Amino acid sequence: MTAQILDGKATAAEIRSDLKTRVEALRDRGVSVGLGTVLVGDDPGSNAYVTMKHRDCAEVGIQSIRRDLPATATQDEVERAVAELNADPACTGYIVQLPLPKGLDEQRVLERIDPAKDADGLHPMSLGRLVLMQPGPLPCTPKGIVDLLRRFDVPIKGAEVTVVGRGITVGRALGLLLTRRSENATVTLCHTATRDLAAHTRQADIVVAAAGVPDLITADMVKPGAAVLDVGVSRVDGKLAGDVAADVREVAGWVAPNPGGVGPMTRAMLLANVVEAAEAAAR
Numbered sequence: 588m589t590a591q592i593l594d595g596k597a598t599a600a601e602i603r604s605d606l607k608t609r610v611e612a613l614r615d616r617g618v619s620v621g622l623g624t625v626l627v628g629d630d631p632g633s634n635a636y637v638t639m640k641h642r643d644c645a646e647v648g649i650q651s652i653r654r655d656l657p658a659t660a661t662q663d664e665v666e667r668a669v670a671e672l673n674a675d676p677a678c679t680g681y682i683v684q685l686p687l688p689k690g691l692d693e694q695r696v697l698e699r700i701d702p703a704k705d706a707d708g709l710h711p712m713s714l715g716r717l718v719l720m721q722p723g724p725l726p727c728t729p730k731g732i733v734d735l736l737r738r739f740d741v742p743i744k745g746a747e748v749t750v751v752g753r754g755i756t757v758g759r760a761l762g763l764l765l766t767r768r769s770e771n772a773t774v775t776l777c778h779t780a781t782r783d784l785a786a787h788t789r790q791a792d793i794v795v796a797a798a799g800v801p802d803l804i805t806a807d808m809v810k811p812g813a814a815v816l817d818v819g820v821s822r823v824d825g826k827l828a829g830d831v832a833a834d835v836r837e838v839a840g841w842v843a844p845n846p847g848g849v850g851p852m853t854r855a856m857l858l859a860n861v862v863e864a865a866e867a868a869a870r
């Protein structure tokens with residue numbers, strides 16, 4: 588058996604095309620959409636992601652506002668950039684690219700984002716709405732994962748899902764999203780202190796690997812026919828490495844590769860969050 592590829596790159600291109608139409612419809616009604624980013628430091632990965640986000644904006648017709656600060660930026664300087672975007676009427680939604688350089692208080696920065704402009708769903712108020720199962724902007728990677736599974740008809744309702752990694756941007760938020768009544772999956776959240784990881788992945792219909800450990804998930808850890816989504820990012824000899832070993836494709840029913848799977852969906856969901864917020868405000 589060879590797994591069907593959950594092609595996030597092609598799916599994200601379709602989503603952008605749909606969003607472009609919606610942005611044009613908003614413009615016809617006199618509503619403009621602008622996405623802001625705050626990038627601090629010179630991490631090559633973060634820089635590349637932010638550049639891709641602005642390239643996506645240009646394709647879809649969303650205005651982009653980029654605030655790049657040096658690695659030496661102080662907490663006050665970062666918070667000032669956030670305050671400026673809060674006050675900028677051209678910026679209808681924005682993100683602070685994570686992680687921030689060591690020494691900066693990430694949580695304090697995120698708390699200063701105007702919740703009405705939270706394009707990433709990472710403000711405590713947005714996360715609280717997720718916990719309470721209320722509508723609000725959703726973190727982009729979990730939202731992209733659910734969208735990708737739905738578009739490829741991977742059954743979610745009643746599925747056993749094992750998520751590896753408990754970070755806020757992926758694992759923890761995904762667990763909350765998948766256990767909502769609209770998805771109704773059963774989620775096991777694994778982490779560094781999990782005693783027998785393979786026992787949890789082997790019983791899963793869907794495995795989402797977001798640990799940042801190269802080749803952590805191998806074929807013998809996967810139930811035949813399961814969906815396996817690779818969200819892990821690490822660098823090995825300067826090259827991007829995911830959490831899922833190549834041999835998993837011989838066992839799994841579906842695989843979201845890395846690159847080309849969840850990453851492009853994350854970017855597409857960011858644009859979707861901004862457009863959805865603009866549409867809601869214009870109603």
Ligand SMILES: Nc1nc2c(c(=O)[nH]1)N[C@@H](CN(C=O)c1ccc(C(=O)N[C@@H](CCC(=O)O)C(=O)O)cc1)CN2
Binds near residue numbers: 756847848849
């Ligand atoms: N503020 C945020 N920071 C971070 C988030 C986030 O959702 N919000 N998630 C990750 C990084 N991320 C988004 O910013 C992200 C990851 C991957 C991709 C992507 O398109 N990857 C490509 C490969 C790109 C490459 O070659 O390096 C792919 O998978 O095909 C986009 C965005 C952490 N920070």
